[in-house]
Amino acid sequence: MRLILTAxxxxxxxxxxxxxxxxxxxxxxxxxxxxxxxxxxxxxxNRLSPTNIRTAKTARVVRDNADxxxxxxxIDLSDxxxxxxxxxxxxxxxxxxxxxxxNTDTFFVANDQDIRKxxxxxxxxxxxxxxPAGVADAEAVSPTRFAFLLIRSTMRDRxxxxxxxxxxxxxxLASLRPLSAFAKPPPAS
Amino acid sequence: MRPVLQILTVVxxxxxxxxxxxxxxxxxxxxxxSVGEGPGPWRTTKGIxxxxxxxxxRAVVAxxxxxxxxxxxxxxxxxxxxxxxxxxxxxxxxxxxxDRDPPTRWWSITLYRDxxxxxxxxxxxxxxxxxxxxxxxGGYRVILSSKPKAGNWLPMGEVDxxxxxxxxxxxxxxxxxxxxxxxxxxxxxxxxxx
Numbered sequence: 001m002r003l004i005l006t007a008x009x010x011x012x013x014x015x016x017x018x019x020x021x022x023x024x025x026x027x028x029x030x031x032x033x034x035x036x037x038x039x040x041x042x043x044x045x046n047r048l049s050p051t052n053i054r055t056a057k058t059a060r061v062v063r064d065n066a067d068x069x070x071x072x073x074x075i076d077l078s079d080x081x082x083x084x085x086x087x088x089x090x091x092x093x094x095x096x097x098x099x100x101x102x103n104t105d106t107f108f109v110a111n112d113q114d115i116r117k118x119x120x121x122x123x124x125x126x127x128x129x130x131x132p133a134g135v136a137d138a139e140a141v142s143p144t145r146f147a148f149l150l151i152r153s154t155m156r157d158r159x160x161x162x163x164x165x166x167x168x169x170x171x172x173l174a175s176l177r178p179l180s181a182f183a184k185p186p187p188a189s
Numbered sequence: 190m191r192p193v194l195q196i197l198t199v200v201x202x203x204x205x206x207x208x209x210x211x212x213x214x215x216x217x218x219x220x221x222x223s224v225g226e227g228p229g230p231w232r233t234t235k236g237i238x239x240x241x242x243x244x245x246x247r248a249v250v251a252x253x254x255x256x257x258x259x260x261x262x263x264x265x266x267x268x269x270x271x272x273x274x275x276x277x278x279x280x281x282x283x284x285x286x287x288d289r290d291p292p293t294r295w296w297s298i299t300l301y302r303d304x305x306x307x308x309x310x311x312x313x314x315x316x317x318x319x320x321x322x323x324x325x326x327g328g329y330r331v332i333l334s335s336k337p338k339a340g341n342w343l344p345m346g347e348v349d350x351x352x353x354x355x356x357x358x359x360x361x362x363x364x365x366x367x368x369x370x371x372x373x374x375x376x377x378x379x380x381x382x383x
Contacts, residue, residue: 007199021210023218026215026247026248055308063255105242156320
């Protein structure tokens with residue numbers, strides 16, 4: 001009787017541990033799986049993806065928004081902060097840059113109505129890293145060394161080629177570079 | 190019973206429980222459920238994309254809506270059924286109607302089969318506030334069907350699966366998150382089947 005009771009308690013403890021452990025791990029596993037898929041398709045850390053329109057045949061992310069042109073980058077802050085710079089599109093129905101921690105939590109988002117200055121510069125760093133004052137218009141502090149950056153440019157109508165082409169061109173005006181590219185002193189003339 | 194067998198029994202129960210718990214978590218997080226609040230068949234849940242998300246909600250979102258934005262930026266509703274509680278089927282034709290827009294900067298309705306866009310020659314997966322053809326009074330009417338239709342036709346494709354409609358509200362008025370039941374989202378009426 002005592003053994004049955006002990007085994008039952010062990011089973012309940014095991015169930016709870018398994019439930020908690022797998023739920024905790026899922027966001028990391030899903031993120032890493034998508035990162036692997038992106039790398040297989042040519043993505044590189046700290047480099048923005050090309051500006052393309054996805055179709056049912058090319059979309060790889062669940063519940064993707066069919067009305068957005070997206071650009072993204074796997075963020076690795078091992079070698080220091082990064083600077084995201086963009087000319088915010090004027091023809092988008094909505095535009096934003098957002099950052100997601102390794103566990104998928106959103107830790108930063110700014111949209112076209114929040115941003116008052118062109119070009120817009122965003123510093124991305126970890127809590128232990130610093131960015132000199134004046135380099136960027138805003139700072140995003142990542143809770144994890146790995147993160148994901150996503151630009152959403154919303155189309156008026158994906159089947160309206162002229163407006164889509166305009167937005168594609170506008171969405172291309174973004175870059176992601178190491179802080180060192182901005183912090184270096186200008187060359188002596 | 191020998192002590193070794195007793196230990197093995199307890200360890201086996203522990204491991205068996207862990208496998209069952211982990212397996213349940215995996216299955217549960219991958220099931221698209223219409224839970225939460227909203228008008229008619231539409232449902233939204235609080236905390237999506239936020240660090241305040243609970244463990245289970247974060248796992249569910251990672252599997253069926255990764256990199257979702259918080260409610261201050263986007264409120265996501267989903268519907269898996271028509272207004273009469275029947276699962277969406279490509280054997281049927283549906284009419285989505287609304288006489289006004291929700292209080293949001295921009296909205297879109299997207300159809301998914303098994304969480305991905307429905308492949309179709311028209312390259313049409315959604316309608317948005319900026320692309321939907323309007324009715325004279327300012328409302329709109331969208332038809333969901335596997336057969337071509339005039340007007341705002343959202344193709345259901347040629348393959349069966351689990352169909353889900355997503356209604357995204359970008360830069361929503363805070364009233365949407367505060368009182369989702371009152372959000373004017375389209376009615377989903379089944380017109381014909383077969």
